[in-house]
Amino acid sequence: MPLKVRRIENGTVLDHLPPGTAPLILDILNVDVERTTVLMAINVESSKMGRKDILKIEGKFLEEEEANRVALIAPNATVNIIRNYSVAEKFKVKPPERIEGIVRCPNPNCITNDEREPVEPVFIRESTDDLEYRCRYCERVIRAEQLRELLR
Ligand SMILES: [Zn+2]
Known part of the structure; x- marks a missing residue:
């Protein structure tokens, strides 16, 4: 059964991260974990990739350029920008120039x-x-x- 991670009201969801990379990705995004609520799922089942990590960062809306850093660690990551519990924007990361x-x-x-x-x-x-x-x-x-x- 796929694990359910609670929904967030506003913020960014990073999905399809290779298993075990979520803490590193929080680091390279400079998320201030003392002031930000982060939901982290590590090594959960994925139909697409077997196992994956998911990160949900409350109250932070990642810009595409910022999110592209994630491609260095997680080239297949998808980014969902959540506003009022629904997906307002969705994109795939691209390696930065x-x-x-x-x-x-x-x-x-x-x-x-x-x-x-x-x-x-x-x-x-x-x-x-x-x-x-x-x-x-x-x-x-x-x-x-x-x-x-x-x-x-
Ligand atoms: Zn050098």
Whole structure:
């Protein structure tokens, strides 16, 4: 029997997240969990993907650009914006063209890893076919599989 997670009145529902990724996704969305009500379902049954996570964030309406960060961890995630208990908007996440601040550069000599230099890491997407990003400062290329361990 599919698990029922209570509905929210206003906010954002992120669905079809790979099992176990919900806490990480809360992190990269900078959700202030001390001030926000979040319903989290981890490793529940899914007809589409076997198992999945679901996140319901009350009172937060994710912009598409913000939500696209989620694609780095959950490429098949769907986003529902809920207003007054019904779906007001629905979209799929797309990998962002640019990642700013949330992923650190794996190159220890990169200026973004120098503690004396307050430089925020910036990665630019290499191609539309592969999920590869290039550091704007040292040109190091990172692949999607590496992103999880490089999240700050
Ligand atoms: Zn770099």
